[in-house]
Amino acid sequence: MRNNCLSPRRALIGITAVMLCALGFFAAGSQWSSIASPPPASAEIEAVALQARWGQSPQAQWQLRQWAEAGQAVAQRELATLMASADDTRSEALMWYVRAASNQDAEAAYQAGEIYRAPIHPEQRDWAKARQYYLQAAQAGHGYAALALGRMIKNGEGGPADAETGVMWFRRAAERGNAQAKFLLANAYASGEGVAKDMDKYYQLLEESAEQHFPPAMHELALLAEQRSVTHGAHAESASHLFKEAEEERRNRWQQIR
Amino acid sequence: MLRYKTRTRTTLLVTTLAAALPLLNGCGSSGGIAEGTTVQLALLETTDLHSNVLGYNYYSLSADTTVGMDRTATLITSARSENPNNVLLDDGDVIQGTLLGDYQAVASPVPCSDTLAVHKAMNALKFDGGGMGNHEFNYGLTFLSQVTNRDFGITSVPKPNGCGSPTFPLVLTNVSGVASQKPIFDPYKIITKTFSAVAPGGSTVQVPIKIGIMSFVPPQIMSWDAKNLTGLVSVDGPVESAKKYVPEIRSNGADLVVALSHGGLDASAYSPNMENAGLYLSQTGIDALLLGHAHLIFPQAKETGGPAIDPSIKALPASQVDYVNGFVNGVPAVMAQSWGRRLGIIKMTLKYQGGKWVVQKDKTTTEARGFKYTDGKTNVAADPTFAPLVAKEHDATIAYAQxxxxxxxxxxxxxxxxxxxxxxxxxxxxxxxxxxxxxxxxxxxxxxxxxxxxxxxxxxxxxxxxxxxxxxxxxxxxxxxxxxxxxxxxxxxxxxxxxxxxxxxxxxxxxxxxxxxxxxxxxxxxxxxxxxxxxxxxxxxxxxxxxxxxxxxxxxxxxxxxxxxxxxxxxxxxxxxxxxxxxxxxxxxxxxxxxxxxxxxxxxxxxxxxxxxxxxxxxxxxxxxxxxxxxxxxxxxxxxSFAKVTTAGPVILRSQSGKLAVAQALGLARVTAEGAQDASGYAKYAIDLSK
Structure with a gap:
């Protein structure tokens, strides 16, 4: 099922081939080397990472590793994501996420937190480290990290259960536009958990989350619309349209709940 | 990476030479078109049709007059009569979305000799061009290849041979085969149409206008359809792909470049992984932006009593997005909602100046026209010629449901x-x-x-x-x-x-x-x-x-x-x-x-x-x-079950009248009798919690 392009042997062959190509290219006079030209922008690294991952391009993989070894935080993070997608390189992924996180990459810190919170091998679980990395990323504005930290705190994982602080982190993530956090925050307002009950805020957050196609929010909004005409917010769509929309999105959004 | 930079330099060189050539002709007419000739045209957009060919709900087996191409057809007919010079384009997410789509793709796959119902409908409507959406990949590459009659150049995807398909050009700019490293569809197409223009003296002349179209899907297709796509295709960021081809499209003679962005608007910092890259696509040198995927209305609905602009669009920076007039970074843009409910209309005026057609920006208007556009209340009638086109498939889908x-x-x-x-x-x-x-x-x-x-x-x-x-x-x-x-x-x-x-x-x-x-x-x-x-x-x-x-x-x-x-x-x-x-x-x-x-x-x-x-x-x-x-x-x-308890008074459960026999057949001894109905029509069944 999985393509073996990331196995060490193939990587080595790939690297050798690319180095020969690269030598030829340098000879042609192109100013392509990462040493000579200005550091690549984040978007440029991500574009190469797309090629490395989906295009399975050995050149792109090699380039990504070059930038990562040279200390480029975004490249370190993208390389980690590449490593994480294959069984034989997954253990290296955490190492690269940690390096990128130490270089202030918020996404990498979040991913490190994810691995420490719920690793594939349960004995590697470390909730203290998970909270630490989530906090780093959340403080840098990472919505999902704030959500994940909020859940750990609310659920009492790695510390006493504290609904108020947990919901505070949901709000931080929601303010950053995170649809899933908006849904959990909406729940909190509806139940008065960790925050004073406020049904207006519940409806508003639910609508926003549904607009961003968060599946549980789309479902709940459709359920509510079935029972009453939804008068909150800028539009009132019929329940049948909301369910129809949710059904279409089902195929795409199946991984969207983190 | 390496090849991209080299190609850019080469392309720049070629473009400069190509651009210089017309100037060598000097001012005045070129190919017989007089300086100052103007042409008015309209770009028409449908998007996210999702196989809603007829306005019909296949679960409840009843008509749904709020959706369906049978009514979009009516909008298209009127828009065409208002704008004789028109180009009808679709922005993707066509083949999946209703039981009809699933029936023709999975339950009873359409054979090569036949054309998908939704494509039959689009062919009848004489679309001029179409792009892809993320949902085109839901049924796999082999199916997509067959119904578009396109050889993707992928070994495991059989080459289609004369299969029923759209009769209009299809494009997709940012998806390539992993092995071939080439786009699986044409990355762009230039459509030539002959339009009626007005020469400076007031006479009518027929002029060719070339419209280049590109199409972009969200990179998330690699996750959403991972099973169908991993190892076979790869995606590039929309902006990277646009920048690769816009100069080439111009140098190949396009008068207008239109981006079919199967993605909406997002003002977050650009990333090639971005799902809704429309805002950034507007800055790649295009003349018009067709948006989709988000199922929203852009610009703001114009009909009386129409919905207010969606809050997510309203929140976009006003310096970049004019949602009243329909411009994104100065480029006219439309998003025609979904399911055929709206038709996007971008009206433009071009003036022939210095050997080329120049867009008169102050004469551009945009509209996302809905079923109730005439007075805000009256639903347009369905086009009566439409249902017979797909009667066979429609009936088959109903039979399938039953x-x-x-x-x-x-x-x-x-x-x-x-x-x-x-x-x-x-x-x-x-x-x-x-x-x-x-x-x-x-x-x-x-x-x-x-x-x-x-x-x-x-x-x-x-x-x-x-x-x-x-x-x-x-x-x-x-x-x-x-x-x-x-x-x-x-x-x-x-x-x-x-x-x-x-x-x-x-x-x-x-x-x-x-x-x-x-x-x-x-x-x-x-x-x-x-x-x-x-x-x-x-x-x-x-x-x-x-x-x-x-x-x-x-x-x-x-x-x-x-x-x-x-x-x-x-x-x-x-x-x-x-x-x-x-x-x-x-x-x-x-x-x-x-x-x-x-x-x-x-x-x-x-x-x-x-x-x-x-x-x-x-x-x-x-x-x-x-x-x-x-x-x-x-x-x-x-x-x-309930923890048994004897109650001093009656305990009831409200349910549908006349179903006591059902409880008895189930052996539910605690349901002892059916009582009177309440004010809402529920029967009150007596429940004995000691049983």
Missing amino acids: QPLGATTDFEMSAFFALVGDVSAIQIVNQAQIDYVKTYIAKALPAKAGIPVISCSAPFKAGRNGPTDFTDVTPSATSSNPASLQVRNPGDLYLYSNNNVQAVQIKGADLKNWLETSAKQFAQIDPTSTAEQDLVPSYATIYNYDVFYAENNALTYQIDVTQPIGSRIVHLMYAGAAVDPNADFIVATNDYRAGGGGNFPGIDGSKTIIKSPDANQTVVSNYLRSIKVVTRAGNDTPSW
């Missing part, structure tokens, strides 16, 4: 008494979910194979929407006369077609909390009260009444309704022993519940161990097909 599923049942599966211990309509769903999750774990999560798998599901249709809103499948089935289930029936057993299967891993303590939360649906019954007490005072959130089940009823529990919320679950047992708060369980459920729907303690996305692209409805359907025979004998012992 076809036998390939399974029989010997008992009535209903939800009339689901809240007093009947599991006839729920247990089969739980069994299907357990079967699915156990299979998944065996294949993909072997480390978890030792953890017990249980399941929960709710009576979604149990009085929520009125006194006759109850699941009732095969009411006449008996053991001597089993009933055949139809393809639609899984939709009666599992109501929501938008839920995906998910599984969570929890502790026994979480299970108890989950059950306590479910048990909130009941009123607290005072056994000493002589007044009538309604066991379930509201059905508004009955979809949160999760009923749990384990194979062979290994999980059992009782609900003591005399206790306050939070203390009602008693005798919670698994495999003959009290459930250990620290024991592990895997619970099969749906994405709504697993993701936090219903606010069950700790069930907020953090416990999920399985996310599946398979709908719960499909899982039920497949399970029924695999077991073929459903018997009451296999389903008549409920996993739960």
Whole structure:
């Protein structure tokens, strides 16, 4: 099922081939080397990472590793994501996420937190480290990290259960536009958990989350619309349209709940 | 990376030379077009049609006049008569979205010799060009290749040979074959149309206008359709792809460059991974931007009483997005909602100056025209020539919905008494979910194979929407006369077609909390009260009444309704022993519940161990097909009951009138009599909680 392009042997062959190509290219006079030209922008690294991952391009993989070894935080993070997608390189992924996180990459810190919170091998679980990395990323504005930290705190994982602080982190993530956090925050307002009950805020957050196609929010909004005409917010769509929309999105959004 | 930079330099050189050539001609006419000639034209957009060919709901088997290309056709006809110079383009998400789409792709795949119904409709409407959307990949590359009659250059995808397909050009700019490293569709196309222009003297001249089109899909297709695409195709960021081709399209003579962005507007910092890259595509040197994917209306609806602009669009920076007039960074843009409900119209005026057509920006207008555009109230009529085009496919889809599923049942599966211990309509769903999750774990999560798998599901249709809103499948089935289930029936057993299967891993303590939360649906019954007490005072959130089940009823529990919320679950047992708060369980459920729907303690996305692209409805359907025979004998012992209590006064359950016999057939002794109806038409059934 999985393509073996990331196995060490193939990587080595790939690297050798690319180095020969690269030598030829340098000879042609192109100013392509990462040493000579200005550091690549984040978007440029991500574009190469797309090629490395989906295009399975050995050149792109090699380039990504070059930038990562040279200390480029975004490249370190993208390389980690590449490593994480294959069984034989997954253990290296955490190492690269940690390096990128130490270089202030918020996404990498979040991913490190994810691995420490719920690793594939349960004995590697470390909730203290998970909270630490989530906090780093959340403080840098990472919505999902704030959500994940909020859940750990609310659920009492790695510390006493504290609904108020947990919901505070949901709000931080929601303010950053995170649809899933908006849904959990909406729940909190509806139940008065960790925050004073406020049904207006519940409806508003639910609508926003549904607009961003968060599946549980789309479902709940459709359920509510079935029972009453939804008068909150800028539009009132019929329940049948909301369910129809949710059904279409089902195929795409199946991984969207983190 | 290497090749990109080299190509850019080479392209720049070629473009400069090409651009210089016309200037060498000097000012004046070129190919006979007089300086100052003007042409007015309209770009028309449909997007996210999602196989809504006719306005029809294949689940309820009834017309839906709020959607459908049969009405879009009417909008197109009027827009064309208003704008004789027009170009009709589609922005993708065409082939998937209704039972018709699924029927033609999966249940009864359209053969090469035939054309997909939605493409037949688009061919009849004489589209000029089309792009792709993310949903085009839902049915796999082989199917897409066949229905577009396009050789993708991928070894494992057979080359189509003269298959029925759109008769207009299709493009896709940012998806390439991994092995070929070439775009799987034409990355762009230049469409030449002959339009009536006005020469400076006022006379009419026919002029060729070349419109270059590109199309971009969200890079997320690699995740959403990973199974279909990994290792076969790759995506590039939309902006990177646009920048690669815009100079080439111009140098090849395009007068206008139009981006078919199957993505909306997002003002976050650009990333090639961005789902909605429209804002940044507007800055790649294009003349018009067609948007889609987000199913929104842009610009703001113009009809009387039309909806206000969507808050997510309103929140975009005003310096970049003018949602009243329809401009994104100065480029005219439209998003025509979805399902054929709207037609995007970008009217432009071009003036021939210095040997080329120059867009007169102050004369550009945009509109997202809806079915009620004339007066805000009157729905346009459907085009009567439309339905006959796809009558065969439409009828076949209806017949399919009513076809036998390939399974029989010997008992009535209903939800009339689901809240007093009947599991006839729920247990089969739980069994299907357990079967699915156990299979998944065996294949993909072997480390978890030792953890017990249980399941929960709710009576979604149990009085929520009125006194006759109850699941009732095969009411006449008996053991001597089993009933055949139809393809639609899984939709009666599992109501929501938008839920995906998910599984969570929890502790026994979480299970108890989950059950306590479910048990909130009941009123607290005072056994000493002589007044009538309604066991379930509201059905508004009955979809949160999760009923749990384990194979062979290994999980059992009782609900003591005399206790306050939070203390009602008693005798919670698994495999003959009290459930250990620290024991592990895997619970099969749906994405709504697993993701936090219903606010069950700790069930907020953090416990999920399985996310599946398979709908719960499909899982039920497949399970029924695999077991073929459903018997009451296999389903008549409920996993739960009430803690027995004798009450001083009557306790009632509201349900549909005339169903006492159903309770009796189920052996539900606690349902003792049917009483009078209440003001809303529910019958009040007497419940004896001591039974």
